[in-house]
Amino acid sequence: DSGVTQTPKHLITATGQRVTLRCSPRSGDLSVYWYQQSLDQGLQFLIQYYNGEERAKGNILERFSAQQFPDLHSELNLSSLELGDSALYFCASSARQGRETQYFGPGTRLLVL
């Protein structure tokens, strides 16, 4: 158990819908990262937050957004969902920023029908 929690574990929704994935980092960690794992794209970095502020963006679509709250939990919002958004979404956390070890949560498996 990495100490990173993600809810829900599974999510089934329809195209065009909007969903919110939630992540709680390990106790004391200030950085949160979101990744998408799909069969065709592999594991891709989406976005990073550090202590409530957006730090960096990776391959995140404009339909996707995230935020980190004062209690350091984070939410990833996915809107206007398409079939191709079906994937495993991971949240990871690290103590600070800058090349530290990232510990991953169990992931949220999203299926868009």
Added chain:
Amino acid sequence: AQKVTQAQTEISVVEKEDVTLDCVYETRDTTYYLFWYKQPPSGELVFLIRRNSFDEQNEISGRYSWNFQKSTSSFNFTITASQVVDSAVYFCALSDNGGGADGLTFGKGTHLIIQP
């Protein structure tokens, strides 16, 4: 741009054999970090090791060992006396200063199958 290549898509060995998973990386930075993660069938990503670019010493942890060679831009992972529980997908990842982001760049992964 940074890149990680794991050329072995799938490896199948019989239990107790030694197996090496290859990882080749590309980066323009002189300071970077390399990682290995394990993804068992249950799906979670488990951290195995982190190594910075200035430390080329090989590391051994039980049956696991890692060989880092800057000259060939490789960071290979060896499992000695493999066990069925080692069956998983293994990912090599790189973190450099590309774009100021701390996000990891992952390889495509190697699916390791240990047969009893």
